[in-house]
Amino acid sequence: MNELVCGIEMHIKLNTEKKLFCTCENSFGGEPNSRICPVCTGKPGTLPKLNYDAIKLAVKAGKLLGCKINGISSWDRKNYFYPDLPKSYQITQSRIPLCEDGKITLPDGSVVGIERIHVEEDAAKLVYSDGSMFPDFNRAGVPLIEIVSKPDIHTPEQAEQYGRILREILLEGGISDCKMQEGSLRCDVNVSVKGHNRVEIKNINSFKFVRFAVRYEYERQKTLIENGVEVQRETRRYVEKTKSTEAMRGKETSEEYMYLPEPDLLPLDLSYLE
Amino acid sequence: MKSLIKKYSNEKINSKEKFDDLKEDNFGAYITKCDYEKPNDSESILSGVPVCIKDNIAVNGVKMTCASAMLENFIPDYDAEAVARLKKCGAVIVAKTNMDEFGMGDTSKTSHFGAVSNPKFEGYYAGGSSAGSAAAVAGELCAYALGSDTGGSVRVPAAFCGVFGLCPTYGAVSRYGLVSYASSLDRIGIIASCPDDIKEVFAVISGKDEKDMTSREIPYLESIPLEKLKIAYPEAPYYEDEASREYFEKTLEKLEKKGVRLQKTDLGFFDGVSDIYNTVAFSQSSSNLGRYTRGDFDKISPYTGSFAENTAEIRERLFGETVKERIKKGAEYLMSGKYEEALLKVSEIKKSFDKIFEEFDLLLTPVSPGVCPKFGGELSLPDYYTCPSSLAGLPSGAFPYVSIPSGAQLIGKEGAEYVICRAMEELCRE
Numbered sequence: 050m051n052e053l054v055c056g057i058e059m060h061i062k063l064n065t066e067k068k069l070f071c072t073c074e075n076s077f078g079g080e081p082n083s084r085i086c087p088v089c090t091g092k093p094g095t096l097p098k099l100n101y102d103a104i105k106l107a108v109k110a111g112k113l114l115g116c117k118i119n120g121i122s123s124w125d126r127k128n129y130f131y132p133d134l135p136k137s138y139q140i141t142q143s144r145i146p147l148c149e150d151g152k153i154t155l156p157d158g159s160v161v162g163i164e165r166i167h168v169e170e171d172a173a174k175l176v177y178s179d180g181s182m183f184p185d186f187n188r189a190g191v192p193l194i195e196i197v198s199k200p201d202i203h204t205p206e207q208a209e210q211y212g213r214i215l216r217e218i219l220l221e222g223g224i225s226d227c228k229m230q231e232g233s234l235r236c237d238v239n240v241s242v243k244g245h246n247r248v249e250i251k252n253i254n255s256f257k258f259v260r261f262a263v264r265y266e267y268e269r270q271k272t273l274i275e276n277g278v279e280v281q282r283e284t285r286r287y288v289e290k291t292k293s294t295e296a297m298r299g300k301e302t303s304e305e306y307m308y309l310p311e312p313d314l315l316p317l318d319l320s321y322l323e
Numbered sequence: 324m325k326s327l328i329k330k331y332s333n334e335k336i337n338s339k340e341k342f343d344d345l346k347e348d349n350f351g352a353y354i355t356k357c358d359y360e361k362p363n364d365s366e367s368i369l370s371g372v373p374v375c376i377k378d379n380i381a382v383n384g385v386k387m388t389c390a391s392a393m394l395e396n397f398i399p400d401y402d403a404e405a406v407a408r409l410k411k412c413g414a415v416i417v418a419k420t421n422m423d424e425f426g427m428g429d430t431s432k433t434s435h436f437g438a439v440s441n442p443k444f445e446g447y448y449a450g451g452s453s454a455g456s457a458a459a460v461a462g463e464l465c466a467y468a469l470g471s472d473t474g475g476s477v478r479v480p481a482a483f484c485g486v487f488g489l490c491p492t493y494g495a496v497s498r499y500g501l502v503s504y505a506s507s508l509d510r511i512g513i514i515a516s517c518p519d520d521i522k523e524v525f526a527v528i529s530g531k532d533e534k535d536m537t538s539r540e541i542p543y544l545e546s547i548p549l550e551k552l553k554i555a556y557p558e559a560p561y562y563e564d565e566a567s568r569e570y571f572e573k574t575l576e577k578l579e580k581k582g583v584r585l586q587k588t589d590l591g592f593f594d595g596v597s598d599i600y601n602t603v604a605f606s607q608s609s610s611n612l613g614r615y616t617r618g619d620f621d622k623i624s625p626y627t628g629s630f631a632e633n634t635a636e637i638r639e640r641l642f643g644e645t646v647k648e649r650i651k652k653g654a655e656y657l658m659s660g661k662y663e664e665a666l667l668k669v670s671e672i673k674k675s676f677d678k679i680f681e682e683f684d685l686l687l688t689p690v691s692p693g694v695c696p697k698f699g700g701e702l703s704l705p706d707y708y709t710c711p712s713s714l715a716g717l718p719s720g721a722f723p724y725v726s727i728p729s730g731a732q733l734i735g736k737e738g739a740e741y742v743i744c745r746a747m748e749e750l751c752r753e
Contacts, residue, residue: 082623087401090623091614093394094381094403094500096535128610128657132630137613181625307657309610312506314536 051274052243053267055202056164057211057259060193061225062171062233063106069170069192070097070140077231081176081185089190091135096313101322103192104147107168108319110194110224111148114163114215120319122147122167124311132182133172135189141169143308147317153218155210162199168317169193174232188232194224200239205267209260212236216256229254240266246280250294253287262287266294324751327466327516328372328523335371336415337362345373345417345464350440350449352458353418354378355386362413368523370413375459375468378419379426380511381500382406385416389502390434391424393641397620403500404535405469405511405528412527417465420455424643425612426473426504428452429705430696431480433645438698443485444728447695450480456514457484467515467524473504474600475690475709477512478721482730483695485723487747489513489521490709492737493716494539496525497532503611505604506537508713518720518748525740543738546745547684550582554733554746555683557590563693563702570724571689574731578687578750586683592675593711599672600710602656602665609653612646673715680736685746687733690721695728708732722747 068075071088088095111118123145126138151163171191173184196215202208216227216234227234235254240263241247248270250262270280285294336342342359355378362371376382379389381399383406388394402410410416423433431454432438439454441447442462449458453470457480460468470477472490481488490512501511511528515521532538556575562568578585616634618641626633642650656662679686690709693702712719712734720743723730733743 087399092399092401093387093389093397093502093614093620094379094399095401096499098534098536126610128613130613130616130631130634132616132626135614137616138610178625181627183623183625186623307610307654309606309657309662312537312607313503 051271053203053263054200054241054243055208055263056200056239057198057202057208058237058239059196059212059215060235061196061219061227063103063192063194064223064225065100065102065106065192067100067102068190069100069103069168070190073190075191079187082187085186085189089135090186097140099314100192103168104317105322106224107147107166107194109222110219111151111166113218113222114151114153114166114196116148116151116163116166118148118319119145121145122317124314124317126309126311128307128309131172132184133175135173135186139170139172140311140314142167144310153211153214155207155214157207159201159207161201161207161211164197164199166194166196169195205260205264208238208263209256212256212259238263240270242267242270242274242280245270245274246282248280248282249284250287251284251297258287258289261292262294265292269294324517324753326520327460327463328368328520331372331466332368332370336373337371342415346462348418348459348462348464350442350458350462351437352420352439352455352462352464354388354390354421354436354455355419357382357385357416357418360416362415363411365411365413367412367527369409369527371415373417373465374409374414375418375420375456375465376406376416377422377453377456377468377470379422379471379502380406380469382416382419385419387419387502388435389425390422390436391642391646392435393615393618394620395435401500404497404532406500408528418459420453420459420468422455423452424646425502425608426452426471426476427608427645427649429475429479430701431455433643435643441484441695441728444695446697447728448483448698450483450695452476453512453514454480457481457486457488460484460486460514460516467513467520470512470514471501472510472512472713473508473604474706474713477514478690478709478719478732479705481514482690482721482723482732483728485725485728487515487518487521487723488721489525489740489744490713490719491525491529491740492541492718494537495529495541495718495740497535497538499532499534505607506611507607508604518722518744518751521720522741522744541738543740544736544742546741549746549749552684552746553584553586553682554578554685554687555586555588555679556687558587560689561692561707562689563704566694566727567689567692567729570727570729571731574687574724581750588679588683590688592672593707596672596711596714597704597706599665599668600706600714602661603669603714605649605653606656606662607653609650609657612650669714672711676712676715676717684742685733685735685739687731690730690732718743720744720747722751
């Protein structure tokens with residue numbers, strides 16, 4: 050009764066020298082907008098040119114996690130308007146991801162399945178100051194992999210363990226520096242009580258917080274259900290101070306994405322790597 | 324039919340005086356006149372020869388407006404690959420040319436800067452969307468011009484202005500620096516005073532470019548004499564006026580006299596292609612034009628207030644009506660799944676063309692079902708003949724009827740550019 054069901058999506062910055070679709074340096078910090086070019090700022094007429102180093106690392110990650118690697122995968126555009134998105138779409142892989150069907154085993158012997166790993170570009174970072182904001186495009190176009198687990202996690206402790214083990218594997222494999230404080234590894238957690246609506250908690254920046262967030266959210270949802278109130282399908286954020294979660298504004302959580310197969314790139318064909 | 328490239332090649336522009344002596348634009352063909360830049364030293368026949376560039380193709384340091392208020396002050400700091408290759412050969416860029424806003428239109432009346440007039444036929448439009456490029460060549464303001472063709476935008480204005488146009492095989496010319504309208508259909512094309520000139524320019528700008536992953540090396544078919552060609556033409560052509568029938572039939576007679584083997588073929592699959600084309604083009608445009616969320620595109624300035632509201636306001640104010648309508652329809656097609664359905668039909672269209680080219684070298688059709696409209700007029704299906712080969716990615720060359728503002732086109736299989744150019748050259752030779 051009232052079993053916890055949890056899945057985790059992790060965004061991981063790949064350890065490449067250059068960005069995913071241009072030759073700007075892929076690094077952290079420095080002057081805002083010092084590592085930008087017409088391509089990663091989305092200037093009219095520019096086109097993406099794939100950095101195969103990122104693909105090699107993503108394939109390696111897939112292998113380390115026991116995934117099936119797709120010889121041909123798709124590039125897709127996820128269209129939405131946001132000031133951090135220079136082209137108003139993100140190039141990602143939605144129809145066919147690079148890697149599918151992996152797994153990792155937790156210390157308690159339970160197995161968490163990996164549904165998919167896909168490659169995508171990061172958005173710009175928004176810098177806020179005195180009531181205005183500006184985009185720092187240094188991060189725009191940085192190569193990421195998104196690792197999506199199956200909803201195989203059933204305790205807050207397992208959620209934390211899953212994250213820690215995954216990071217260990219990626220660090221050892223040289224896939225990423227996995228620095229959470231620099232945003233090289235970001236966690237979104239989906240939590241529900243079995244048979245009820247799901248809630249997504251976005252951008253949790255430590256594995257301890259993952260455990261706290263899952264625990265809080267599970268208790269919150271259980272209480273609602275026990276009182277006969279259905280859980281609302283929504284996106285929430287973790288609040289460090291109170292070790293709790295709160296709903297994000299509707300505007301930040303639009304689910305109405307428009308997808309389009311990316312016409313500026315050929316399907317990703319791994320035979321080019323050989 | 325004279326070669327303007329040869330004419331200018333003999334009298335190279337290598338001084339500002341000569342540059343300033345070029346004919347003046349009385350047709351509304353230009354959006355931005357370029358400053359004189361000393362051309363590269365080069366052995367190329369294009370060295371010192373003046374060229375015009377459609378204003379959706381980037382020239383480093385020169386305003387690129389796409390004939391839209393949205394980009395009125397945008398200055399790219401990069402060259403399109405095709406432009407870079409021309410510059411390397413010593414080309415002298417005269418001006419950026421007028422067009423339909425973002426390439427969306429067939430008369431250039433959607434331009435923020437007003438429609439272009441036809442230099443050879445007074446009172447007529449110059450076609451579209453590469454109207455300024457066609458008018459600049461027809462008016463001899465330059466020797467040749469680059470345009471872009473998504474559904475007929477090089478071929479239609481070229482024929483309407485009494486000059487020649489080539490829409491190359493998809494992937495033959497890099498799209499880097501060409502502002503995207505519908506990425507899987509967009510191609511940089513060439514407008515010139517004769518097919519030989521087109522060949523010269525094509526040889527320079529074609530070839531794989533690392534910056535455009537959809538570009539590639541294409542094995543080009545060797546050209547053959549006109550009388551050895553087997554050419555198909557439509558069994559039941561669709562016309563919007565009598566002159567179009569008369570002149571297309573005259574062209575067939577002329578070909579017959581030259582000993583070409585002509586044969587009717589069923590082009591029933593052309594019917595309804597405009598709808599499929601619109602679905603594909605508008606869908607992609609709604610994504611491609613999403614990036615225009617602010618007026619000052621080349622600056623990184625802070626945002627204040629609501630991003631969503633500001634963006635909506637700017638797009639409402641700075642996009643023209645046609646652009647807004649196409650973006651809106653395209654978003655609907657993407658959300659409803661109509662786009663994916665259209666893509667399936669595109670592969671059927673490709674197969675229909677394949678079948679024709681199993682038997683024939685080239686397919687001859689009118690460029691347009693009707694002659695170029697006079698100012699204020701319009702055609703009902705202006706892209707009826709041009710958009711099928713756009714969807715199939717095939718090359719096509721347009722040639723003019725000369726005495727009326729319209730023309731015909733030869734469509735070939737992948738890599739048939741030189742076959743098409745030679746056929747046009749031999750057919751149109753006096």
